Amino acid sequence: MTEVLAPCPGTVLPLEQIPDPVFAGAMVGAGVGLDPDAGPTTVRAPIAGRVVKAHPHAFVIAGADGVGVLVHLGINTVALDGAGFTVHAATGDTVQVGDPMVDWDPATLPEEAGGTAISPVVPVVVLDAPAEAISAVAEGRVAGGEPLFRR
DSSP states (O other): OOEEEOSSOEEEEEGGGSSSHHHHTTSSEEEEEEEEOSSOEEEEOSSOEEEEEEOSSEEEEEOTTSOEEEEEOSBSGGGGTTTTOEEOOOTTOEEOTTOEEEEEOGGGOOSEETTEEOBOOEEEEEETOOGGGOBSOOOSEEOTTSEEEEO
16 A cells, blocks of 8 residues: 655645546546645645646656556646746656655646636645555645655
């Protein structure tokens, strides 16, 4: 069992409350959303492992068991083409829990980009996992680095 930590401070939202049908419908996997605190934030690795994808707005870390955890900074933020994100890790890097991954400020996100609504909600998802694959889900507000759920 691996503990997945909150990559940033915020309020935990059930998956179905993420304002994106793909995440809300668990099509990506099981997890939660975080409504992030406003202000400059360093998003940190929620698990130790290898970075298998690193984009300005999202990253995936595969743990020792090969299971990937996706952290997606906001909804539809791919439309920002990296603006507002400072990336600290690259695909192929090995990271420890708590290592800096991306700096951003959710309060500076535009309401829309390219005609698409932008949301600051951060999905934290175990890729391709069914709902029963996670347990001990946190509720309410969490600080960055606090337990979010177990997988």
